[in-house]
Amino acid sequence: MDSGNEETTQEELFEHYKFVAAKGQEPLRVDKFLMNFIENATRNKIQQAAKQGQIWVNGATVKQNYKVKSGDEVKVMFEHPPYEFLLTAEDIPLDVVYEDGFLLVVNKPAGMVVHPGHGNYSGTLINALVHHFENLPKNSNDRPGLVHRIDKDTSGLLVIAKTETAMTHLANQFFEKTSEREYVALVWGNVEENEGTIEGNIGRNPKNRLQMMVFPDDGQGKEAVTHYKVIERFGYVTLVSCKLETGRTHQIRVHMKHIGHTLFNDERYGGDKILKGTTFTKYKQFVENAFKILPRQALHAKTLGFQHPETGKFLRFDSEMPKDMTACREKWRNYAKHNS
Template identity: 80%
Template structure:
């Protein structure tokens, strides 16, 4: 059963962990970046650093570089690896959790926007897992050694997550995610108005080779992993629409990438360009209106609203639903009022 222990959400993204960041000192003579990092990174072999560089995981001044790049004074050098750094072991932290359901097998948590689910990418504290291991001492590990975690949602996405409290629950729940028998519905505010009232977006999703922090669709299916998103338009609000997205697969950034691919980038999704005015007029008043909407909702407009699964012990179907958080609800209301005023 080991292959199920991740669930598709956890296994497919090659999560990158920022181990080290250095700024080369004023007196730094030009030096190959692999040699430079060997001088600073404890226990790092040159081979390991070169391998990271080949994978696009050695960055200088925000851009991936090859091993032979010469580091100069003032350069910001980062190296990322595909496993968590040993020096950043999980530390329990007394973080308040919004628990909507709990029994001896599992709990369902409503995650606020802005909270990272597990350590990585330079976020080694303040994560949901740091809070979970403080409140629950004996959570089972999945194969990525992320206690209790069956699936996850992005840092700036709000909403529901199920957490396993026992080994049996971990195996059972992860298998449901793997077999696509769990149900997950998200609400998203997107730019534009989809032609159809409902539809399905398919297209393999993999890491963008030019920007390792983005994912992209590979329609030929030669790269990445299969991904399927079903959507329904709930409200058309002129230049934006509220849509419901149901996931059949759980790829990293799946809804964000699929909706962009379909021509409807999520509202204020900075990573995928949704923080620009993608639909609408050029009037100054409209630009000001959108800017104010961005301030109300300073993140991508995505909320994990409902979560359904079969209980690992009782075999009863369970369904949970959560309200839209205040920032997204206020932004939505602003667009409704804008439309009502005849814009």
């Protein structure tokens, strides 16, 4: 085997990350710094990488207690199983809403990761799809059948391509913004306007790479547009419908936070704190109980519409809110009724 091939083989055994510490970064241990930037990376895994000499700052290997400063370039490599392992077929049941020879629509439960990646090598939607369907076409990232995705703790509808033609056709619809996607979200605060549009470019937060943010300057991030409409008001929280014109990572979560209405129990964006309401102990207990009923961000991909790649007919699918969101909504509805 020549050295070039050997290097490629070695490369496939690692996941690489590179970050530049933002201007104004306070000195912070490199292990803590990386935990803010890499999803599902445990401190133990980061410290193992440091012991193996796989963390570099400005080109030099560092120990786990190195203090990262403004402008430092931090690189880390984590070992992971070969890519073939990541596509292991697993007999995981799928909630199939619709299927024909060209595509299928599935209702993904909250808690299921869409595709394998660091910290989530099994139990994903892709592992299930590979088990249930043979020869699914791969997208530009080599992910079988995947046209679009939703976050791990978001529930709801996804369309999966079964042929190359369907993959291309469906992917183009998402790119050209001709697909329809409507979500239901429970957000903190009383959304004053009955409906509105949020526009603001979205990109990675330079201070916390696990978060996205709205940039004030149009030259940064990618264009993002969300249309929202109030469904029901509960005083301290509001149930809203959100229609996506674009499909950016965490778009609804970021846009709603941007206008002051963080999603209920959205841990990554601070929605797992009591953001609105009273200081009464009873109220705090009520909210804590609501968090237990809905132990994730209150977001469900309810409606999905697109043109069928073969027949040209426009298909629209609708799904019920899952039990955890329904139970949480009922709890707030009762609270509002007795405390208005």
